[in-house]
Amino acid sequence: MIKVGIVGGTGYTGVELLRLLSQHPQAQIQAITSRKEAGLPVADMYPSLRGHVDLAFVTPDDAKLTECDVVFFATPHGVAMAQARELLAAGVKVIDLAADFRLKDTAVFEQWYGMAHTCPDLLAEAVYGLPEINREAIQKARLIGNPGCYPTSVQLGFAPLLQHKLIEPTHLIANCASGVSGAGRKAEVHTLFPESSDNFKAYGVKGHRHGPEINQQLRAIAGDDSVNCLFVPHLLPIIRGIHSTLYARLNSAGQAADLQAIFENAYRGERFVDVLPAGSAPETRSVRASNTVRIAVHRPQPDTVMVLVVEDNLTKGASGQAVQCMNLMCGLDEHLGLTGVPVLP
Amino acid sequence: MIKVGIVGGTGYTGVELLRLLSQHPQAQIQAITSRKEAGLPVADMYPSLRGHVDLAFVTPDDAKLTECDVVFFATPHGVAMAQARELLAAGVKVIDLAADFRLKDTAVFEQWYGMAHTCPDLLAEAVYGLPEINREAIQKARLIGNPGCYPTSVQLGFAPLLQHKLIEPTHLIANCASGVSGAGRKAEVHTLFPESSDNFKAYGVKGHRHGPEINQQLRAIAGDDSVNCLFVPHLLPIIRGIHSTLYARLNSAGQAADLQAIFENAYRGERFVDVLPAGSAPETRSVRASNTVRIAVHRPQPDTVMVLVVEDNLTKGASGQAVQCMNLMCGLDEHLGLTGVPVLP
Amino acid sequence: MIKVGIVGGTGYTGVELLRLLSQHPQAQIQAITSRKEAGLPVADMYPSLRGHVDLAFVTPDDAKLTECDVVFFATPHGVAMAQARELLAAGVKVIDLAADFRLKDTAVFEQWYGMAHTCPDLLAEAVYGLPEINREAIQKARLIGNPGCYPTSVQLGFAPLLQHKLIEPTHLIANCASGVSGAGRKAEVHTLFPESSDNFKAYGVKGHRHGPEINQQLRAIAGDDSVNCLFVPHLLPIIRGIHSTLYARLNSAGQAADLQAIFENAYRGERFVDVLPAGSAPETRSVRASNTVRIAVHRPQPDTVMVLVVEDNLTKGASGQAVQCMNLMCGLDEHLGLTGVPVLP
Amino acid sequence: MIKVGIVGGTGYTGVELLRLLSQHPQAQIQAITSRKEAGLPVADMYPSLRGHVDLAFVTPDDAKLTECDVVFFATPHGVAMAQARELLAAGVKVIDLAADFRLKDTAVFEQWYGMAHTCPDLLAEAVYGLPEINREAIQKARLIGNPGCYPTSVQLGFAPLLQHKLIEPTHLIANCASGVSGAGRKAEVHTLFPESSDNFKAYGVKGHRHGPEINQQLRAIAGDDSVNCLFVPHLLPIIRGIHSTLYARLNSAGQAADLQAIFENAYRGERFVDVLPAGSAPETRSVRASNTVRIAVHRPQPDTVMVLVVEDNLTKGASGQAVQCMNLMCGLDEHLGLTGVPVLP
Known part of the structure; x- marks a missing residue:
């Protein structure tokens, strides 16, 4: 089982990660962080998860993220940049759903996101996580910039x-x-x-x-x-x-x-x-x-x-793609946990 | 022409008042106040009003509301309570679209709205503005608590x-x-x-x-x-x-x-x-x-x-009813400005 | 594997059955009938099923429904009534998602559905398929009237x-x-x-x-x-x-x-x-x-x-409940194929 | 007052014409035809018109359309083509909201609308009713092909x-x-x-x-x-x-x-x-x-x-534009009946 952490699980990409990972046969969600909602059961915020996700939000300090195999950042821009280095050093694979590791040119990043890029070395290493274009690099990556929707x-x-x-x-x-x-x-x-x-x-x-x-x-x-x-x-x-x-x-x-x-x-x-x-x-x-x-x-x-x-x-445009990347990075079948039939009507 | 002022014109009851009053044959909008948006043309916030309302938001100080015949409060609860006395003293008729003058029992008001009622004498005088129930009282009123939706x-x-x-x-x-x-x-x-x-x-x-x-x-x-x-x-x-x-x-x-x-x-x-x-x-x-x-x-x-x-x-449940009250208070045909055909589909 | 047939798969309860059954680990869809659409691949009508359901609609004659273990009727009222007897005689379990086997009083049925009930003996035998109320009877049933939504x-x-x-x-x-x-x-x-x-x-x-x-x-x-x-x-x-x-x-x-x-x-x-x-x-x-x-x-x-x-x-109110009944009738875990996490937002 | 007839008033362009014309200060609706709904009060089909439109649908034979000043066709393609000549001969101005008089090339019309054009002479005469492009021609026209949305x-x-x-x-x-x-x-x-x-x-x-x-x-x-x-x-x-x-x-x-x-x-x-x-x-x-x-x-x-x-x-893209054309054709102020403020929110 892959031990998974999620930083910033209160937004839509967070709840979509939870929907997908809670049904993933090889993933186990270890911790979901939210400073603001620490202590609140996740299913109290998202009743759709009642009976499927039994965790409460925890503070980043309590999350023990360095013990995870993979950590997803479903956070505003700038957060992954600040925390990735420590996780990578501990051997954790990191997938950022925000934009910190998408734009290779730090000047362009600063122009559009209004903040300096604080780890250009990691940016240089990061792989753009679009498997249909970039599959082999993703398989070998430890840091993914998940594509925009x-x-x-x-x-x-x-x-x-x-x-x-x-x-x-x-x-x-x-x-x-x-x-x-x-x-x-x-x-x-x-x-x-x-x-x-x-x-x-x-x-x-x-x-x-x-x-x-x-x-x-x-x-x-x-x-x-x-x-x-x-x-x-x-x-x-x-x-x-x-x-x-x-x-x-x-x-x-x-x-x-x-x-x-x-x-x-x-x-x-x-x-x-x-x-x-x-x-x-x-x-x-x-x-x-x-x-x-x-x-x-x-x-x-x-x-x-x-x-x-x-x-x-929210799925192929964000959280589903991130899970697809996780599968590739962890040597799993790329499609695990992602084969649900679209809901129509 | 009735000179009309609107306090707090940035919300939905405000823009609905503007839609109705800008088409009212006997009303002239003198001022629309918003501390936060002072200086902004109303039609920049609500492009639907371009070509119909040519005013900009003004601060309450600049609005000269005491020169109006009627002032509507399209504000959060508590604002009309604080400003009505001065307007009434100047001979202005006041219609509050919030709850300050609806509940006759100040204890009930305080329980549900979380604030003390600061002018019980005006509350006692205020008329509940539902014309089909209360028409005669409205005609004689100078202060209206406009009903909830x-x-x-x-x-x-x-x-x-x-x-x-x-x-x-x-x-x-x-x-x-x-x-x-x-x-x-x-x-x-x-x-x-x-x-x-x-x-x-x-x-x-x-x-x-x-x-x-x-x-x-x-x-x-x-x-x-x-x-x-x-x-x-x-x-x-x-x-x-x-x-x-x-x-x-x-x-x-x-x-x-x-x-x-x-x-x-x-x-x-x-x-x-x-x-x-x-x-x-x-x-x-x-x-x-x-x-x-x-x-x-x-x-x-x-x-x-x-x-x-x-x-x-927004119409009979708020701003339309307020205009209906204005018509009655000002001795106009009750239906003026309110005869538009519903929009279907 | 349970061999499943669906009569009348073109409506919303039909496509919902397909969504659920195509992900059911113990069910295999044998045939989906539609006189009108015979020959059309199901996924041409419902592109959400592309890659998940590979069947085409067939005429009832070509469907070999008597070889199924379970047949669902996702048809207008009156159809199941006409076809259930033959299937039951062949040992097939029948679940009707329409109203043919819900109302026990044939006079009431005729009053509300405008047609005579043609098989009161089967109606008497039919079990109302609400597991939380009726689980044991459903387990033993061969004919289910699936509840209204x-x-x-x-x-x-x-x-x-x-x-x-x-x-x-x-x-x-x-x-x-x-x-x-x-x-x-x-x-x-x-x-x-x-x-x-x-x-x-x-x-x-x-x-x-x-x-x-x-x-x-x-x-x-x-x-x-x-x-x-x-x-x-x-x-x-x-x-x-x-x-x-x-x-x-x-x-x-x-x-x-x-x-x-x-x-x-x-x-x-x-x-x-x-x-x-x-x-x-x-x-x-x-x-x-x-x-x-x-x-x-x-x-x-x-x-x-x-x-x-x-x-x-469409799920607990129709097709999901029908699958839940199928699971019970076939001795499977009641929850098989029905554990998907709700989609929010 | 302009006497107005509407052929085919049951669709969305029909009810939009009724909404606009019932508020038009110079128009009087004489008749609204519908073979299928003849006898039905218009407001029974469109309750939004209760209190505003007091007519019932009539058959074309009972509509006395030749006594109107203007007749609008809010009908499927092909209807205006069949009826315009008689009305024009009686001195009635005709505005077709369908496509019969839009495409100048009859071969193109036949290709796209699947029917022969039966009155090329009228088509040649017809004016394309987009006032901002074509105002002068509209003012002199007796037959308008109202533009597509x-x-x-x-x-x-x-x-x-x-x-x-x-x-x-x-x-x-x-x-x-x-x-x-x-x-x-x-x-x-x-x-x-x-x-x-x-x-x-x-x-x-x-x-x-x-x-x-x-x-x-x-x-x-x-x-x-x-x-x-x-x-x-x-x-x-x-x-x-x-x-x-x-x-x-x-x-x-x-x-x-x-x-x-x-x-x-x-x-x-x-x-x-x-x-x-x-x-x-x-x-x-x-x-x-x-x-x-x-x-x-x-x-x-x-x-x-x-x-x-x-x-x-439905307004500038259909019925409002048609009324704008009517105003021009009848020598009225172009904006009459069309100055309503957009409904937002």
């Missing part, structure tokens, strides 16, 4: 096109929409039900933190620093789910290619990436509460490709 | 039965459900979209502030202190709307009565109370954004009456 | 009070609200998104089919034909979930009783019934996609008991 | 850029999302609440009827047949509202231009088009139940323009 869907949608050099790299568009759980469980006015229900809008129109992450990764995938993607997020009145509508212009190779075959080949054998039949339009609900991404590729104009991608932002 | 629907549903003494008074049940806007525009976790969407629950199960208000008023309407109503609120994943399902046991007079006729007679001539045909079930959306209450009365068992009531909690 | 919650909420004779039996009130999936996957105007979203209403106010089922069962549970429950359903703008707010007057025994202890004792050892701590209000989302019922008992007035019950109408 | 927002968003020749015309992208009321009030499975709530998807990915309308109109606006726009609609879980995210590459003139000023100038004096301050992101709720379109223009990359547009699909 939007970047996961954008990368999986563009990767086959970039890897085969089928599109003009400089003007990619990622028109994305996320459910409100993506904003986290913070008390804020703009995500109140009366503000975000029966409503739709773009946001982050002056720039969003996931933009630099997307571009960093697409450039790495393409091996081409000219890649440039315009990322435009929108806020959907749904709880879970991200839908990305991706646009690019096909170069001559792309116009000659069988795009459907390319996507099917790219993800053959990937259990968590489902390439839909030609002509399909995936729905966010078709992956609700599951670790699966569904993708459809279209050529609506001779020189234009459109890729539609759906994922559950 | 739930109590409005419960009173209008039970009033004909109590006035005609058709029900056993001691075991009334008001099983009510409200849209989330009823909780106000405060940043709180439990009214976030991911918490209250696709969800339903009872709340306030240990007692809710509207309980004593309901009982005070039902007793007054009945002229019978034995009236006792169990009030159970639930939180609905809708923005606007209250639905009350009321139960009582009919006494022998009630069992012999033509309940449909009694309700139709009770509200004949009331433009804002619509008694539906026998057998109906009103929908909250049928009154969305309007000042109308719709009521259906049923006798599901020989000795049981069930009354179904819908209202828009 | 509302009646499940109402029975579990009132049962301890009736079994201990703590309430006046003649004026029970069940004020219930259901998500829209309860209306099924039929193309109808009143359940369109623009009709039922951002809206709330009572329905079935002249009487609902679950009323007689509730009363039949509460009388059986109490052993008292004077039990009478007023059942009032409401339509909630959520996908899944039923919330029941139950009211009754306590008799003198009830007023003296420790209601919390009575409920805790009644359901001790029941894995699918969770009695919440005193003072709680269960949320529908706390049981989303799970087979668990959560219950809170309150005494808001000295002589009044209020019970709050939540369930997922 | 999506095309209204796309045209208003691209028009200033095309008119000033600031963008490369061949690869425009219109990534749009509509509330479910856009699908009409037809009983269909895919727009049921449990299918479209808590969900998001693209649709019409093989081509949507509004695509050719958009391209026809953008070409006319630009005076350039090379204009080509890729139109991708998505289905939003909201009742009302369209959000369009428009992308284009700026040519050198466009890169040098002050886009904000160009938009402000283009719509200066247009009461129903609100250009937001630079940096804004309009929300669909900010125009709920109003005839206003709000637009924000962005330059997220030096050579890329992004325009965000919101409208209420």
Whole structure:
């Protein structure tokens, strides 16, 4: 059994980790920390866990995290950075669901997250935790920067096109929409039900933190620093789910290619990436509460490709992906604890 | 033209007052106060008002409220209490949308609102602003305690039965459900979209502030202190709307009565109370954004009456009712500015 | 492995059966019938099942249902009645999710369902499939009438009070609200998104089919034909979930009783019934996609008991309960395939 | 007073016409036809209209439409085509809210709507009813093809850029999302609440009827047949509202231009088009139940323009626009009956 610790278990990625890990056949949750809620049984905050998780929140001091095999950080940005070194030194594997170990350029990190990066050496070592792109590195890693929710869907949608050099790299568009759980469980006015229900809008129109992450990764995938993607997020009145509508212009190779075959080949054998039949339009609900991404590729104009991608932002977009990384890092079957059927309707 | 001031215009009852008053043919909004947002154009906070309301928030000091004819308090509990005396002294009519002037017993007020009542003399003078029950007093009043959202629907549903003494008074049940806007525009976790969407629950199960208000008023309407109503609120994943399902046991007079006729007679001539045909079930959306209450009365068992009531909690349950009171206090046609057609779908 | 057949797998109880059975360690789905969709892969209709269910719909003739161990009917009323006899004769266990085998009085059935009952002998034999009430009979049964969604919650909420004779039996009130999936996957105007979203209403106010089922069962549970429950359903703008707010007057025994202890004792050892701590209000989302019922008992007035019950109408209210019955009938662990953690948020 | 007839008043554009016209100071509704619902009071179908619309549906034969000044067709495609000639001959102005008189090329019409066009002469005469583009022609018209909901927002968003020749015309992208009321009030499975709530998807990915309308109109606006726009609609879980995210590459003139000023100038004096301050992101709720379109223009990359547009699909996207056309055709103030404040929250 893998002994697991969770730092900061009160938010949505925390409760999703608990949902997944409490059903994982090879994981045992040792401790869940929350300074603010220490002493409170986890199931008092999340009654859905009654009968499934019997722990109470503990302070970080009481958590004995250095005795764990794996520690997840489901915390605000900056926390993992401060605590990872000690855990790694004790031989613990660390998976950060926040952004501390995603952006390789510390200047970019500081620009978008408003804080200095305090451990550039660990950042240099950290592996970006998107298994379908990075599997081997993850298997060997001891420190994972778990991908952002939007970047996961954008990368999986563009990767086959970039890897085969089928599109003009400089003007990619990622028109994305996320459910409100993506904003986290913070008390804020703009995500109140009366503000975000029966409503739709773009946001982050002056720039969003996931933009630099997307571009960093697409450039790495393409091996081409000219890649440039315009990322435009929108806020959907749904709880879970991200839908990305991706646009690019096909170069001559792309116009000659069988795009459907390319996507099917790219993800053959990937259990968590489902390439839909030609002509399909995936729905966010078709992956609700599951670790699966569904993708459809279209050529609506001779020189234009459109890729539609759906994922559950809390599962494949956050906690499910983190568990997938844990499985790889610990030498387990990659799919353990992640095979639940999506909940529809 | 009536010169109107609004204290605390940043919440949902504030913006609803602005929506209604900006279309009112005899009202002119002079000032909207907000200490926190002073200087901000109202339409920057509420883009729906762009082109309709051209004012900016001002500090209370700059608002010259004593020059208004009517001042509305769309503030947290306790604010009107502190400011009403000065305005009244200046000849201004005051309408408080919070609870400062609803509960006649200061001990009950202190128990439920956690603060001492600082002007019992004004409380004694204040008129409860439910026109269908209290019209004449409102016309003569200078200080109005505007009813709570739930109590409005419960009173209008039970009033004909109590006035005609058709029900056993001691075991009334008001099983009510409200849209989330009823909780106000405060940043709180439990009214976030991911918490209250696709969800339903009872709340306030240990007692809710509207309980004593309901009982005070039902007793007054009945002229019978034995009236006792169990009030159970639930939180609905809708923005606007209250639905009350009321139960009582009919006494022998009630069992012999033509309940449909009694309700139709009770509200004949009331433009804002619509008694539906026998057998109906009103929908909250049928009154969305309007000042109308719709009521259906049923006798599901020989000795049981069930009354179904819908209202828009922000309009007839708050700001619309306040404007209705203003019209009455100022000698205007009661319906001015309140005749908009509900928005369906 | 249990060989399972499903008749009529295109509706919401059908897809929920597929979700549960495809994850059940001891069940193997042999055939899913649909005359209309024969030949269509199930996952083409429900993309959530891609990678989990590999079958196509078949006609009843091709389904070889008599070779199954258990056959579920997820069909409109009347279908199971027509086909059960042949299956039973072949030694197949039958579980009907519709109403054909719920109401013991054929006259009542005909009144509410508008069709004659064609096999009263099987009806007499059929066992009502609510394990927490009826476990031993279910274990021995070969034909199950699976309970209605509302009646499940109402029975579990009132049962301890009736079994201990703590309430006046003649004026029970069940004020219930259901998500829209309860209306099924039929193309109808009143359940369109623009009709039922951002809206709330009572329905079935002249009487609902679950009323007689509730009363039949509460009388059986109490052993008292004077039990009478007023059942009032409401339509909630959520996908899944039923919330029941139950009211009754306590008799003198009830007023003296420790209601919390009575409920805790009644359901001790029941894995699918969770009695919440005193003072709680269960949320529908706390049981989303799970087979668990959560219950809170309150005494808001000295002589009044209020019970709050939540369930997922498609799981414990339909398909999950049917699988629970299957487990019992087949001698399996009752909880197999039903231990998934609720999906929250 | 303008005497108005409505053909086919049972759908969402019909009830929206009734909402607007019943509050219009210069319009009088003479008749509303529905073969199927003849005899039914309109307010029985739409209780929101109780007290506001006192008519019953009548058969077309009883409607005396030739005595009206204006007749609106809120019908399926093909109906106006069959009835317009007789009305026009009688001197009645005709406004078709369906697509019969939008597409100038009958072959294109037949391809997308699956029926032959039976009156090409009227089609040639018909005026496309988008006042901000076409005001003078509308004022003189007797037959209006009222624009589609999506095309209204796309045209208003691209028009200033095309008119000033600031963008490369061949690869425009219109990534749009509509509330479910856009699908009409037809009983269909895919727009049921449990299918479209808590969900998001693209649709019409093989081509949507509004695509050719958009391209026809953008070409006319630009005076350039090379204009080509890729139109991708998505289905939003909201009742009302369209959000369009428009992308284009700026040519050198466009890169040098002050886009904000160009938009402000283009719509200066247009009461129903609100250009937001630079940096804004309009929300669909900010125009709920109003005839206003709000637009924000962005330059997220030096050579890329992004325009965000919101409208209420039933008001400016359908019935409000039709009333605006009526006002123009009848020589009334263009804004009569259309100045209601959006309903927020």
